[in-house]
Amino acid sequence: MNAIGRHRGLARIWAGEPGLRGVFSAVSHTDIGKRFIIASAIFFAIAGVLAMLIRAQLATSHSAFVGPEAYAQIFTMHGSIMMFLFAIPMLEGVAIYLLPKLLGSRDLAFPRLTALGWWCYLFGGSIMVGSLLVGLAPNAGWFLYPPLSGPEYTPGVNSDVWLLGVTFVEISAMCAAIEIVVTILKFRAKGMRLDRMPIYAWYILATAGMMIFGFPPLILGSILLEIERAFGWPFFDPELGGSPLLWQHLFWLFGHPEVYIIFLPAAGAISTIIPVMARTKLIGYGAIVASVMALAFLSFGLWVHHMFTTGIPHMALGFFSAASVLVAIPTSIQIFAWLGTLWAGRPKLELPMLYLLGFFFVFILGGLTGVMLAIVPFNQQAHDTAFVTAHLHYVLAGGFVFPMLAAAYYWMPHVTGRLRVMRIGEAAFWLIFIGFNITFFGMHLTGLLGMPRRVYTYPAEAGWDWLNLVSSIGGFLQAFGFALFALDIALQAWLGRPARRNPWGAGTLEWTMMTPPPAYNFASLPEVECREPLGARGTLAADLARGEGLLAAPRNGWRETLAVDIASGKPDHVAILPGPSLLPVAAAASFGGFFAMMLLSLYWIAPLFLVAVTVVIWLWASTNGSREPVGPLEIGDGTTVPSHYEAQGTVGYWGSVFALCASGTLFGSLIFGFAYLWTVAPHWPPQTGLDAPLFETGLIVAGALAAAIFVRLALPRTGNGEGRLYLAIAGMGLTLLVLASLPVLRLPAPTDHAFGAVSTTLVAYGLFHAMVATLILAFMMVRKRQGFVAHGRPQEMRVATLWVDYAAGTAIVVALVLVLAAWGV
Amino acid sequence: MDPAGPSAAAIADLWWWMLAGSVLLSGLVFVILFLAFRRAGRAERSDAPSEKLWLGWLGLAMPVVVLLALLTYALHLGGRILPGPDAPDxxxxxxxxxxxxxxxxxxxxxxxxxxxxxxxxxxxxxxxxxxxxxxxxxxxxxxxxxxxxxxxxxxxxxxxxxxxxxxxxxxxxxxxxxxxxxxxxxxxxxxxxxxxxxxx
CATH class of the missing domain: 2.60.40.420 (Cupredoxins -  blue copper proteins)
Structure with missing residues (x-):
């Protein structure tokens, strides 16, 4: 087969569907990645317009441009959109687009999950922005502190929009995070050991891992606050044993890692682009990987530095202050690795490099003010002033926006296959750079002079007029800069001259394919012996196109890509990926129905949409698997490996592992909340106690253990094990029923005191997982009968075992926590 | 920035020290960047970059020293401005x-x-x-x-x-x-x- 024939064969297999149906059924990571990037850029523009409104309002004292209510919605939505609808989706979009291409894979691990994430993001983001149009947008600040955001002080729908919209978008973030981790671990080129991965993959691995553990506290907080608003369960109400500070802990447990979740992918792009611009290799690969991992861990230990003024004891503040200062060290290692790389090489001032110089300038200043704010006494003075506003814009624009602009110029020739038209990019840079510094540099001073955040006006006597006017002028300069950038990108996409392949002379795999990239990425999959395979072998692109790599021959119309052993990168199995599907958009629409009904307070209709979600997921899972043995497959290097139907440790298994890690984090946060309220909140212990549910606990433990044991015995070996599967279902069913009985028969009412509210929520969590596990076991029964689960194809049963084990474990923990709590009160 | 009490005055002192340190550190980075680009124009060089210098000394040791000094100073200061054991008036x-x-x-x-x-x-x-x-x-x-x-x-x-x-x-x-x-x-x-x- 020649290169043209191979191209035609693969293109036919990997093509999306035509027309409108294709818009909804697309699963290709290249398409979905571009959609994420474009949509998040549009949200950036919307939030940017809001920022311009803020600057117009603050340009003079006693401005009558907008009133306090509109202003509250504007600043809340500016922050919320920038964080949740721009920064996170943008980094996801870039990673979704780039990762398989950098790793030498043909797609991500779960193409339909990519699409589900996209639709959840689009629908959730649209709900939030739509609320702005009708004047019902969230208005309690982007971190939505209760009681202000609670049912009493925000009776309208405003906070619900935030809680439901952001949670909807977080579903998308969790999908992306799980998918990214599994892809990096399993879908790499043959021979790409972990220490040969492109540095960007390390950064994204750390980021996605942080998302898996960082987002669940926020999701939990949002669920609790929404329940408090909808049903009056007093998690955050100090009159009834709740505490507003619990929200702050849950929010910043997410919110601080979030800053690094945003920064690390940008730093990954910097570490990728700088060596190419300097025409050398990155120095200190190992030290950088170590410092990225250190940042990922440390960032979970310093959320309290957002709460230095909430009256936390001095020694605890000292600890968190030291931890906050400590994160400067891994950051500094990276910065000096980049400087050393530039020093060692022969840097050329290409356009991406110009934006990176902007990054260095802005981010260094933001980092230094960050160290200042980590110091408790200074923080207590500068907290909640314009100084903090200035600091966070220096960090986030410096640490994310400038690197992303550099990345846009660096990878645009890859996305479009074209070169840029005129030197508009330089003009845009200077407008953005100068405008940014004019806007925010002065705000440090405004803040030190005592101007708080979030004021819609200020007295003329304060003497802040000229500083604010200068900031506003800078803001509008920046806006022109971003408009010019958008124009430049559009011109490049439509009018640019075709670029030759690999215009920057980079060494990574994404430049070995045609540009714009074909749907299948690589005509044949590369084998890798170093970190820069293209740099080591200049003919790699042509060799792969000729089919000298792996999986070169289209087979059975399958979308094949290679899965490797996690550490060594040895071929492990061939993954056969699903094609276009309407299931993701159907699932997202069902979720959307649920969130819309919650928003409209139609609480009795909302669960119907969750049933719809379940049905869609059932159908989705039904499309996987194979009824027939497939047998070993040739991969093109003279060896054979099994297909994923007959392999162990498939992406499905790992995806479940990480999904359960996320759920476990949510569960852990809930137990933390329980302990926190118990020890810190006023009005504890509650008036109404709880008799220890010892009998129920016995039944729950028995049922859970039975389920966990019999699901193992039902793993297909020789017999078909249907009877054992029935016993497993019976055990899980018993656990489920007993859990369901607890709120009815035992627990105090959830509306009277936070004790009842939290313990009922704990039971509800256990119940949810017991239901999932029961459904999965029922599904396994069907799959066994249909022949998808059989000797040699036990993969689905292994995944089911994970979910059953987890449900059994949580049910037991829930029961034990209740017993302990009962003894405690 | 016109402190009228010991607490605000101490914080103002802290601020001037931190500002001075920040100016020095950012100055160092910008000078290195500038020189790196100036060097680039000169003839081919063969000296390998010293990871020990860039990562060990500049990346690791320098911030450790600076931050330790700052933390000690700040923790001391923070203890001083808290409601202490001495009774309030x-x-x-x-x-x-x-x-x-x-x-x-x-x-x-x-x-x-x-x-x-x-x-x-x-x-x-x-x-x-x-x-x-x-x-x-x-x-x-x-x-x-x-x-x-x-x-x-x-x-x-x-x-x-x-x-x-x-x-x-x-x-x-x-x-x-x-x-x-x-x-x-x-x-x-x-x-x-x-x-x-x-x-x-």
């Missing part, structure tokens, strides 16, 4: 609400939106709120402290001269947030006696 209960501030003195008197204190005395404030979260802040006297419903926080302030100081709510508390301000009047000995005797 006066304790006032502060209650924030939408949208006002009430100050209750030991003799049971309450003043609205104006906190009267003697100058040159250590005042402990016991701060809470009745509805949403607010934050007590008098920029020229001390750092801020949140007023949280259901929780009680303490803050020590001291004005080293008589005068009137503006205070604001620093945590967004709803549409009245902008005007949620108050005043602190620090009296000299004589007028403090007048305040104490003048029962309202």
């Amino acid at each position: 006066l304790t006032v209960e502060v209650t924030a609400y939408n949208w006002g501030w009430s100050f209750r003195y030991p003799d049971g008197r309450v003043s609205e939106r104006v906190l009267h204190i003697p100058a040159d005395a250590k005042i402990d404030l016991v701060i809470s709120a009745t509805d949403v979260i607010h934050s007590f802040w008098v920029p020229r006297l001390a750092g801020k402290m949140d007023a949280i419903p259901g929780h009680v926080n303490e803050l020590r302030i001291e004005a080293d001269r008589p005068g009137t100081f503006a205070g604001v709510c620093a945590e967004y508390c709803g549409i009245g947030h902008v005007d949620h301000d108050f005043q602190v009047i620090a009296h000299d000995g004589e007028s403090w006696q007048d305040f104490l005797e003048n029962r309202e």
